[in-house]
Amino acid sequence: MVHTDEELVTAFRGGDISAFDTLVQRWERKIQGAVYRIMGSGEDARDLAQETFLRAYRGLGSFKSEARFSSWLYQIALNLCRDRLRQRRGKTLVSIEDLDPATAARVDRSGPTVTAHDMVEAKDLGRIVAAAMSDLPEEQREVIVLKEYEGLTFQEIADTLGVPVSTVKTRLYRGLVQMRERLERQGMHRPAPAAAPLS
Amino acid sequence: MDCSQFQDDMMDVLYGEADAETSARFEAHRHECADCRDEVSGFQRVRRDMQAWRFDMPRARRHYLPGLRGLAAAAAIVIAFAGGLTIARTEVRYREGELVVRFGGGPAHSPETSEMAQRLARLEAQQRQQTEALRTTALQPVASTGDANQDALLRQVQRMLQQSEARQYQRLQAGLSDLAAEHQRDLMMINTSFSQLQLETASDIERLGTATSNVLRINGK
Numbered sequence: 001m002v003h004t005d006e007e008l009v010t011a012f013r014g015g016d017i018s019a020f021d022t023l024v025q026r027w028e029r030k031i032q033g034a035v036y037r038i039m040g041s042g043e044d045a046r047d048l049a050q051e052t053f054l055r056a057y058r059g060l061g062s063f064k065s066e067a068r069f070s071s072w073l074y075q076i077a078l079n080l081c082r083d084r085l086r087q088r089r090g091k092t093l094v095s096i097e098d099l100d101p102a103t104a105a106r107v108d109r110s111g112p113t114v115t116a117h118d119m120v121e122a123k124d125l126g127r128i129v130a131a132a133m134s135d136l137p138e139e140q141r142e143v144i145v146l147k148e149y150e151g152l153t154f155q156e157i158a159d160t161l162g163v164p165v166s167t168v169k170t171r172l173y174r175g176l177v178q179m180r181e182r183l184e185r186q187g188m189h190r191p192a193p194a195a196a197p198l199s
Numbered sequence: 200m201d202c203s204q205f206q207d208d209m210m211d212v213l214y215g216e217a218d219a220e221t222s223a224r225f226e227a228h229r230h231e232c233a234d235c236r237d238e239v240s241g242f243q244r245v246r247r248d249m250q251a252w253r254f255d256m257p258r259a260r261r262h263y264l265p266g267l268r269g270l271a272a273a274a275a276i277v278i279a280f281a282g283g284l285t286i287a288r289t290e291v292r293y294r295e296g297e298l299v300v301r302f303g304g305g306p307a308h309s310p311e312t313s314e315m316a317q318r319l320a321r322l323e324a325q326q327r328q329q330t331e332a333l334r335t336t337a338l339q340p341v342a343s344t345g346d347a348n349q350d351a352l353l354r355q356v357q358r359m360l361q362q363s364e365a366r367q368y369q370r371l372q373a374g375l376s377d378l379a380a381e382h383q384r385d386l387m388m389i390n391t392s393f394s395q396l397q398l399e400t401a402s403d404i405e406r407l408g409t410a411t412s413n414v415l416r417i418n419g420k
Contacts, residue, residue, distance in 0.1 A: 001216050017355060033254040058349065125251040133252070147214065148249055154216060169210040180241045183248055 004108045005069035012060060020060070024053050024098050027070065030150060037145045040134050049086065052077045071159040074150070078142060078160065085138065132182035142176030143168055202228075202235055209235065213242055 003011070003022070011019035031052055039114035053067055055076050146152045146160065147168075158165045187192055208225040210216035217225065229235050 058254050113233045129252040173206050176242050180245045
């Protein structure tokens with residue numbers, strides 16, 4: 001019988017330690033994937049994923065059942081990513097919402113060191129995408145990772161990030177605009193389908 | 200035309216979260232706005248391209264043992280190679296600028312072979328000790344936080360990590376045993392091929408010697 005996350009949390013609080021092990025097995029690779037795409041480093045992904053579960057284990061007693069466990073887990077992971085990126089940069093983040101789109105695109109490029117220029121000869125679409133993602137502002141990159149690769153709904157992303165749904169959609173829109181510009185600059189343009197359905 | 204008011208609708212429709220009213224509203228706008236039609240097409244291309252960035256990470260290691268797998272694999276290869284050489288009674292020496300390889304010809308326990316076997320045995324023991332030391336170091340007890348409940352939780356987490364590490368170690372050992380056996384089989388096959396080659400070469404040399412003798416005898420007449 002497959003238990004929901006919330007049932008497993010309840011079981012863990014009731015003393016069933018193995019329930020946490022089940023949660024780890026269920027979410028480990030998802031969290032690793034999200035961290036990997038935000039940080040661009042496999043080593044960071046392993047370290048921060050492990051730290052995420054350690055903090056979750058310690059904090060599960062105070063976890064509020066009204067929230068989704070997965071949103072809470074992603075929140076921990078994202079905070080760890082931001083802390084790690086901040087340590088590397090050594091400066092305070094500027095909120096993208098305070099800036100106009102053109103300026104926002106030029107600040108807070110706190111991603112991994114891979115650049116699109118390095119990858120221009122790579123002829124590997126995956127690497128080109130990774131490079132373009134690394135060049136995005138952190139807030140836009142987070143939203144794209146959670147939406148495009150982790151499949152969270154807009155509401156779940158909003159809950160995870162602690163921002164309104166409209167903010168999530170704005171960040172996603174601006175992120176897609178920038179990704180499109182970068183990919184088309186790398187020659188990734190493909191002919192548009194004649195009448196593609198939107199969903 | 201101000202399309203900014205339709206950006207949220209566009210995101211909803213693009214990601215399949217639009218209700219019927221939102222879909223109808225956006226489709227009506229898209230029908231009239233070439234810029235939005237182009238933008239939607241562009242975003243669809245971007246989404247397709249983004250799927251090319253695959254994530255394929257090995258399972259998270261719950262212990263910090265950098266190079267454990269590399270050390271273990273290197274040790275297995277050295278041990279398997281040495282074992283294969285010993286079984287095949289192969290002798291490998293570098294002497295006076297010349298590499299000498301002898302298959303099955305020398306005595307089973309020549310001084311050089313015994314010395315090599317002893318050296319390899321010492322290397323294997325050393326590798327095992329280093330591996331065990333790394334495991335022990337990585338799983339040191341967690342420092343106390345001053346809170347009894349927290350400490351109990353952390354000890355519990357550490358036990359879980361140790362159990363996971365033990366399972367992974369057992370799987371690694373089983374895998375290495377298979378690898379070692381496979382290497383031995385490969386080396387024995389190589390040895391058999393070389394032995395066959397030696398026999399054929401010896402046979403050819405003998406025939407050549409016979410032919411040469413015949414030629415010399417004929418010319419001597």
